[in-house]
Amino acid sequence: MSPVLPRRVQRRHFVVCGDNPLAFRLAEELTKKYGENVTVILRSKRDNHGPDISRLPGVRIVESTRLDEDTFRAAGLPEARALALVQHGDVENIHAALRAQDLHPGLRLVVRMSSMSLGRRMHELFDDCTALSDATIAAPAFVVAALNDPTLSVVRLPGQTLRVAHRDSVPEDQVLCTLTDPTETPSPLLPEGERSTDLVLALATGVPEEAAPAPPKRRAPAKMLWDVLRFRKLWIAAAVGLSLMAVVSTVWSELTGKSWLTSAYEMMMTSAGSGQVDQNLHGPERVVQVVVTLAGLVILVPVATALAVEFVVNTRLAIALNKPRTSHSGHVVVIGLGNVGTRVVRQLHDLGVDVVAVESNEKAVGVPVVRSLGLEVIVGDASRRETLLAAGVDTCRALVTITSDDATNLDAGLLGKELQPDLWVALRLFDGDLAHRVEKHLGITRSRSVSYLAAPAFAAAMIDRKAIQTIPVGRRVLLVAELPLAPGSELVGARLSAAHDSGEVRVIGMRNGGRTGYRPSADHVLGPGDRITVVATRAGLGRLLPRTTGQSPG
Structure with a gap:
């Protein structure tokens, strides 16, 4: 055409x-x-x-x-x-x-x-x-929506999740830079010095993106015994079998005149197929013995064998798929392991949140990634009640549905509200008007559109702004940018600390060919090809750019 x-x-x-x-x-x-x-x-x-x-x-x-x-x-x-x-x-x-x-x-x-x-x-x-990546840009908004924390700010950079937190809640070795003192108005966004009231930009604990998958942990014998005791079908079968055995033993005791314990022993052995033929037994006793023997061979033994096989197969399958048979409570359920869902799960994991993922396609790209983190993946249709119950939606703290299909997201969200009326739900929806009406009329607490969240960053990049992420601090915004050092630029040959600008620019990471390293040494000598990751105000970034490109500010 x-x-x-x-x-x-x-x-x-x-x-x-x-x-x-x-x-x-x-x-x-x-x-x-x-x-x-x-x-x-x-x-x-x-x-x-x-x-x-x-x-x-x-x-x-x-x-x-x-x-x-x-x-x-x-x-x-x-x-x-x-x-x-x-x-x-x-x-x-x-x-x-x-x-x-x-x-x-x-x-x-x-x-x-x-x-x-x-x-x-x-x-x-x-x-x-x-x-x-629109998925990378949008994922933090779903993380914040899932945790329902208005003070939380999450930023995903190459290989690492960053978060804004109060200094006294973060170990010192995780702090990248001080952001501001919220008790002062107005206050500088990147102040010098340290106070306990400061907000800081910190590394989120967890597994970095490039880290090798952790091998599945072997379960302790006590844990495996607990799995056996939690197997509901086993308890039901045992209760039914013991009830029948008690009735039969009582009847046998009345017919033979033997004690109840002796009768119970003989009936148990008979049901297992080891009963002995007794020529002295009369008609009723013989009928009971034959019935119990046949019932044991036809019903009790096959049922017990089937239950044992089912338990062993399910347990081995769970181990092979790295799906521990554990109950969850107070966790976050994420439905959909596409590009966005996988990033949301990873960032929640980095923040120390327990997550259970649901995905209809076991071959989805995010399934092995999430399992490598040691998290549980339920493979099934999210619009079915049993799938959501298997994920623990009835006991979770939040449900996030991020598939690429609005109907599936809405269906799963409404079903989640049925299972737990007070459940906090965050949906991915494209249509803004639909999202608004869903929140207003259907009790869905948050709805987000990936394209709506990502478009401002794409537009800003087209206007020729160098920022790759933004960090909201109160009503103001800091920019995160990755800047390559051109040969002959002012910063080539200088120490990394020379890129700092008090109150305006802080270097938080550096990369040269490999992955980005955070908390770089201030004494590192910068060379051509180095790429520094900075947190800066708009004015500070504007002053730093000419020093990395070799161009004059005018």
């Missing part, structure tokens, strides 16, 4: 490629919040979110099935300020970015990436490119 040209191309506009929810939210953010002109390249105005995008004021549409040079020219890419590639498919987005770079060298690129390990290497291919 040849590209359909817009009626007029605006100079210095923005180009967005995609017809998914993120493309719609991003175009809406750029036009309504920033007042920018936007051109959207999509397959058809009639498919997916094409109709919604077409109705946005200030948006022009180019319809094309290919992101080739002709399509980019039709969209006015040579005159564009920035290009956002937000389609699903990392390889397709990289291919389109390479084509765009050939047509417009130096163009500002913002690329949606599912694999952030690949995204962190995008700077090797492009001079000015920001790779973002």
Whole structure:
């Protein structure tokens, strides 16, 4: 299909490629919040979110099935300020970015990436490119919603979850930097010195993202004995069997005149098939002995064997799948182990929260990741009562449903409220109006849209802001940015402490080829290719950028 040209191309506009929810939210953010002109390249105005995008004021549409040079020219890419590639498919987005770079060298690129390990290497291919994951951006909001803590702030950076906390609640070796003293108004966002009333940015305890999976722990014999005692079917079968045996023993005692204990012993041996033929027995006694023998061979022994086999198989399967047979209470249930759900589970785990995950597809990418953390995964349909009961929804502190299907999320949320009327529920829903009405009329406590949460970060990146995350501190915001040091820049050859700016900039991490290391030494000598992760105010970040690029502030 040849590209359909817009009626007029605006100079210095923005180009967005995609017809998914993120493309719609991003175009809406750029036009309504920033007042920018936007051109959207999509397959058809009639498919997916094409109709919604077409109705946005200030948006022009180019319809094309290919992101080739002709399509980019039709969209006015040579005159564009920035290009956002937000389609699903990392390889397709990289291919389109390479084509765009050939047509417009130096163009500002913002690329949606599912694999952030690949995204962190995008700077090797492009001079000015920001790779973002909508799942990574949105996950902390679901974590905060799940815990229902208005003071909590969570940030996910490469390999580590960070949190905002009071200094006296965090071990000193986990503190990255002081944020502010909330008792002072106004107070600096990055003050010098330390006081017990300070808020701090700290490492969240837990397993880092790149850490090797921990092997499943072997259960103690006492724990295995407890599992046997908790096997409900075994208790029911034992109760029924003993009741029948008591009745039969009483009848046998009346017929033979023997004591009840002796009768019970003989009936138990007879039911096990070891009864002896007694020629002195009369008609009624013989009938009872035959019935008990047959009942033991046909009913009691097979039932006991079946129960034993079921217990052994279920226990071994649970061990093989790293699913300990434990009861949960006060935990968080997360439904859906896609990109967002997996990140939410990991961050809750990093914060020390007990989590049980539910996923309908055992081959989902997040299942082995969550099991490697030693957490339980229930494989089943989240819209079924037995699945939610297996996950302990009736005793959990919160339910978070984050599948990619709104109907499944809503169904599971409402069923969770049936099982526990006061349950705190957080839903993933795309439609903002639906989310508002669900909260208002159906008793669902929080609803979130991944695209709605991620769009502001994508838009800010297109406006050429270097921040990769934000940290809310009261009504103000700190920026988190990862900055590469260009050869010949001011900071190359200087100590890491030279990048600090009192009250404005703090370096919290550094990377050179490998993974990011947090709490780096202030005496480390910076070299070309180093990438420093900083927490900064907008003014501080603006002053730091020229020192990392070698460009003058003007």
